[in-house]
Amino acid sequence: MESNIAFGTADEVNSYINSDSSYIEINDVRGTTINATVISSILDKCSANMEFTNDIIIAGTTSEVIDLLSRSKINSFTMSVVLSDAPTDSEIDTIFSNITGTLESTLGQHSKY
DSSP: OOTTEEEEOHHHHHHHOOTTOOEEEEOOOTTOEEEHHHHHHHHHTOOOEEEESSOEEEEEOHHHHHHHHTOTTBOOOOEEEEESSOOOHHHHHHHHTTOSSOEEETTEEEOOO
16 A cells, blocks of 8 residues: 555544545445544645545534535545534535535434425
């Protein structure tokens, strides 16, 4: 494996990623819940682009998830989101504009339309 490419689960990659990495592939099992702060931590450590090989669930507060989704380094995000707080209608729209899965919060399940 080339030193500038990182493969593995989010937790594995977060433990060894460095600033030399130029591409990250996260391969957690489909349906795995990953905290938004773990993915942000990986992206903060390098300038790499990130891709997910399976559908995942991102968990966190509304602000953590929106911060993560706003990063241009994420190439593909086929995911669902579970929020630990209550988003506004505008925040719901922002999240749905960046995901292709479902959105759930303390307010319940949200619809894309």
